[in-house]
Amino acid sequence: MTDRPPPEALVLVQELTNTLDVETGEDSLAAPGGMEEFARRHGIEGLGGGASAARQLAVLRELREALRAACLAHTGTDMPSGASEALGRRLAEAPLVVAVDGAGRATLRPAEGLTGPALLTARVAAGIATAEADGTWQRLKACPAHDCLWVFYDRSPAGRGRWCSMAVCGSRAKMRTYRAKRR
Template identity: 65%
Template sequence: MGDRTAPPPLALVQELANTLDIETGQDALTAPRGLAEFAREHGLTGLGLTKRDLPPVVELREALRAACLAHTGPELPEASARTLDRLLADAPLVLHVDGEGAAALRPAPGLTGAAGLTARVAAAIAGAAGDGGWQRLKACEADDCQWVFYDRSPGGRGRWCTMAVCGSRAKMRAYRARRGTP
């Protein structure tokens, strides 16, 4: 179905959410030097992310995945909403107006660690919310997948990361359920 990569700056949100492969259980953040490697790959080395930042970053990742799953239809669980509220409260944004008068939300100066990463994620979401881009960042409905993808379909009603794998499996399960076959 084409490119499922989110446009910048939502790509940071997508890539953070996809640091855990649910199907294989492989977690890039908890691997040795995983958080440092993620920060390096995304130009976030100035945040000073350390091992003590891992728990809130993992919490952020899981809450973001839940929010992206809510974009496909299921409601955002209350616990995930509370987690996002708590993490975002510690990651303030400020309004920046550039020389041409354009305004954008940016992380407050001096934020480091998990709060600095959370603020960058919040700024990315805020920047994409107005044009509907945030709503198009979705998690695959398949329970054993939940890979976050960017829905580029004209109607914005995609439910699976790929129709060839997860969508096909879901349709086959539905067909078997209707037919009464295992």
């Protein structure tokens, strides 16, 4: 697990996908007050608590795992069709508008009036679109170690980083390869 921060447009995507620690199984969104804490940190109104909390958690988990699959695909694997369809469905439910500032610069932002999972998804969609436009989306990757899958931003010069940490996951993979060759 690395501390290479992504560009601002991708921070929310990275933080959402990393709410599940695959190695320990700890899901910070499912912890008591977890969704509310995540919502507070990211300024998302209407997320967590109340009668719809279980439904919101299911939506966030589906979005999180579909985003993780997309980030894993950035390492050269194919994205499972189910994850691709889920991500497409969630992003289609996130209305965006183009806002133009006083200098004439255009940006994507969530449509007015969104709250809860719809607002979160719209912010994720705007971040992905911005990152795709500036070429940084493909650098947000999931570690291919099946017991890790931590999402990290690849800051390597060529953009070919594979592991969240060479000291941990990369080293383990190289050792497994070495041992397999020695057998």
